[in-house]
Amino acid sequence: MTGRTTARAHHSPAAAAFLHKVGPFFAGHEVTGGPLAVATLVALICTNTAFAGTFENFWDTDVTLAFGGSGVSHSLAEWIDHALLPLFFVIIGADVKREIVGGALSRWRTAAFPLAGAIGGMVVPVLLFLAITHGRPEAVGWGTVVTMDTAFGLALIALFSDRLPAGVRALMLAFAAVDDVGGLLVIAFAYTEAIDWRGLIVAAGALAGIIGLRRLGWVSSVPYVALAMVLWGGVFESGVHATIAGVLIGLTVPVTPRLDQAKFASRVQRRIDEFQKAHRTAEESDDQDEAMEAQQKAEDRLGYLQEMTSATNVTSGRVIETLTPWVTYVVLPLFALSNVRIHFSAELLGAATSPLVLGIVAGLAVGKPLGFMSFTWIASLLGFAERPDKVTWPMVAAIGALAGIGFTISLFIAGLAFGDGQMRETASLGVLIASLVSAAVGYAVLRRDARKVEETGTA
Numbered sequence: 001m002t003g004r005t006t007a008r009a010h011h012s013p014a015a016a017a018f019l020h021k022v023g024p025f026f027a028g029h030e031v032t033g034g035p036l037a038v039a040t041l042v043a044l045i046c047t048n049t050a051f052a053g054t055f056e057n058f059w060d061t062d063v064t065l066a067f068g069g070s071g072v073s074h075s076l077a078e079w080i081d082h083a084l085l086p087l088f089f090v091i092i093g094a095d096v097k098r099e100i101v102g103g104a105l106s107r108w109r110t111a112a113f114p115l116a117g118a119i120g121g122m123v124v125p126v127l128l129f130l131a132i133t134h135g136r137p138e139a140v141g142w143g144t145v146v147t148m149d150t151a152f153g154l155a156l157i158a159l160f161s162d163r164l165p166a167g168v169r170a171l172m173l174a175f176a177a178v179d180d181v182g183g184l185l186v187i188a189f190a191y192t193e194a195i196d197w198r199g200l201i202v203a204a205g206a207l208a209g210i211i212g213l214r215r216l217g218w219v220s221s222v223p224y225v226a227l228a229m230v231l232w233g234g235v236f237e238s239g240v241h242a243t244i245a246g247v248l249i250g251l252t253v254p255v256t257p258r259l260d261q262a263k264f265a266s267r268v269q270r271r272i273d274e275f276q277k278a279h280r281t282a283e284e285s286d287d288q289d290e291a292m293e294a295q296q297k298a299e300d301r302l303g304y305l306q307e308m309t310s311a312t313n314v315t316s317g318r319v320i321e322t323l324t325p326w327v328t329y330v331v332l333p334l335f336a337l338s339n340v341r342i343h344f345s346a347e348l349l350g351a352a353t354s355p356l357v358l359g360i361v362a363g364l365a366v367g368k369p370l371g372f373m374s375f376t377w378i379a380s381l382l383g384f385a386e387r388p389d390k391v392t393w394p395m396v397a398a399i400g401a402l403a404g405i406g407f408t409i410s411l412f413i414a415g416l417a418f419g420d421g422q423m424r425e426t427a428s429l430g431v432l433i434a435s436l437v438s439a440a441v442g443y444a445v446l447r448r449d450a451r452k453v454e455e456t457g458t459a
Contacts, residue, residue, distance in 0.1 A: 025155050029321070030169075031091060031328050033155030039333035040407075043340035052343065059338040077338035081412060082236055084331045086246030089180065091323050092150060093250020094316040096177040099170040101255045109386040113376055114171050116385050117396075118178035120375025121403050122146050125367030132359035141356065141417040141427055143190055145363030147183025149407035149435065150176040151332055156402060156443055160450035164395065167388030172399050175372070181247055183409045188240040191416040199238030203245065206231035210252050219258075243409075253319050259311035268308050275301035332408070339411050342428045351426045352433070360430030364410070365437045369400030394452075398445035404438025406431055 025034030046055040064073040074082070100111055125145035133139040153176065157169050188195070206227045213223060228249045235245040259267075278301060281294035342348070351357060376396060379385035387396065414427035 025159075029324065030154055030158060031088065031151050031324055031332070032158065033152040033332075035329050036151050036332040036336055036407075039336035040340050043337050044342060044344075047341050048344050056341060080331075080334050080338050082242040083232075085335055085408070086232060086243045086249075087323055087331055088151070088327045089243045089246030090250040090253075091320050091327060092173065092177050092180065093247040094253040094255070094319055095173050095250075097251050097253065098255040098316050099173060107386070109384070110167075110388050111174065112379065113385040113387055114174035115178055116379035117372040117376040117400070118175050118182065120371030120373075121148070121175065121179055121368050121400070122182045122371070124371030124374070125363035128367040129359040129363040132362060133355050136355055138354075138356040138359065138423065141360075141414060141423075143183070143186045143413040143417060144360055144410045144427055144431060145367060145406065146179075146186050146413070147406060147409045148176060148179050148364075148368065148403045149405045149410070150180065151328075152405045152407060152435070152439060153399075153402040153442070156439065156446060159443075160446050163450040163453050164446070165388070165390035167391040168395050168399065171388055171391060171396070172402065175399065175403065177247065179403070180409065181244070183413070184241050184244040184247070187409075187413060187416065188244070191413065192239045192241075194239055196238045199234045199236070200240070201234070203231050203234030203238065203248075206234060207248055207252070210249075214252065214254070217258075241412075250319075254315040257312050257314050259308065261312060264308060264312050268305055271301045271304050271308075275305065335408055339408075339415070340428070342425055342432065347422075348425055348429060352429065354426060356423065356426050357430035357433065360406075360410075360427060361434045361437070364404040364406045364431070364434035365441075366404075368403040368406075368438070369397065369441075372400035372403055373397060392449070394445065394449050398442055398449055401438055401445055402442035405435045405442070406438075407435050 025032050025037070046052065059077040060075045062073050063076050063079055064071050066072075100106060126142050129142050129145045130139060133142075150173075153172055154169065157164070157172055161169065209227045210224060210231070213227075218224075228245075231249060232242055232245040236242040275298055278294045278298035282291045282298055285291040285294060373396060376385060376387075377393075380387065387393075410431045411428055414424055414431065418424040418427055
């Protein structure tokens with residue numbers, strides 16, 4: 001895409017400029033929000049046409065996994081929520097750990113900065129929501145304003161990634177990770193009727209097994225994948241939302257190589273020389289037995305070099321690289337298609353000024369940036385936290401604004417709080433309005449910050 005855009009600039013500057021702007025939403029090394037936005041639009045169209053019944057019944061179709069006389073049955077939409085969505089949180093957990101260990105959040109004070117912001121970004125929205133819906137049945141939906149949508153926020157930041165410091169994305173990731181964990185805990189303890197502690201014990205055992213293998217230096221990925229599946233299954237069966245398993249798995253993924261480049265260079269040179277000598281002997285020798293022995297020796301040295309080379313790779317990078325396209329083009333779009341159910345009508349549009357919609361819009365579009373900014377400023381003032389290098393307060397404000405895009409988990413919590421009915425659709429309308437407002441404000445602030453960096457040459 002980059003090459004085509006560059007070539008197109010010669011004969012169609014306008015088209016090239018358009019692709020340059022839109023590209024980060026649909027293609028990149030990180031999770032992008034373009035396919036999610038398209039799927040959301042498709043879902044809105046399908047739920048407001050004559051095909052609405054067929055479309056929704058498809059996602060409500062029961063899918064059963066059975067073995068012998070036992071089985072587990074959930075709707076297709078629920079399987080997407082619990083089995084696929086955790087993959088997105090594996091990426092979030094691994095990416096945040098990478099930033100904390102060796103990135104922009106490697107110092108404890110810079111790591112405390114998004115932690116303080118995330119606390120404010122959860123407390124203030126809930127207080128605003130409850131202040132508006134106090135004493136009303138809608139107050140049960142306070143969890144819809146707790147968490148944000150990471151994919152859309154990262155996609156907007158990606159538009160200006162070449163003009164903003166790396167700390168902006170790192171700060172957004174860390175804030176989103178804590179924020180998402182907070183949302184998952186709300187789901188677990190506020191919107192889960194019963195928790196099966198046996199499932200949590202199984203999950204804890206699997207997590208301990210993963211950590212134990214890491215301590216032993218186990219290399220093969222098979223037992224890690226098996227234990228990760230057991231961890232997911234335990235969390236799933238406990239009644240807690242399975243996406244929290246994704247975060248835990250992501251946090252256990254190694255973010256440093258088993259072998260650094262200096263040690264690699266010192267250990268492989270002799271094997272390279274031996275491989276070259278053995279290979280030359282195998283090629284030139286007229287003695288078949290000698291050639292075969294030399295070939296076996298060459299294969300042995302080649303296997304050593306391959307293993308040592310793989311030891312220089314970072315596991316987290318490989319996991320993120322493998323999962324990112326699946327999450328971008330499959331997981332998040334399927335989530336939107338199966339969860340976005342807003343039937344526009346005169347009655348629903350009339351509810352745009354209802355306490356529920358106003359509470360959600362106030363909580364997300366106002367409470368998120370207000371809580372994020374105020375708590376990070378207080379923590380910095382008291383000396384508990386510090387902004388990442390080159391990240392300015394206007395950039396912090398932009399992240400706070402983007403945090404008001406509460407889509408995926410907000411819609412999910414709305415379904416848990418209100419079930420299937422008019423109130424759920426009203427809550428979804430509030431989430432949609434708040435997300436559009438927050439995205440517009442966040443984009444405007446980011447664009448201004450990027451332009452300022454471009455003009456001054458500094459952040």
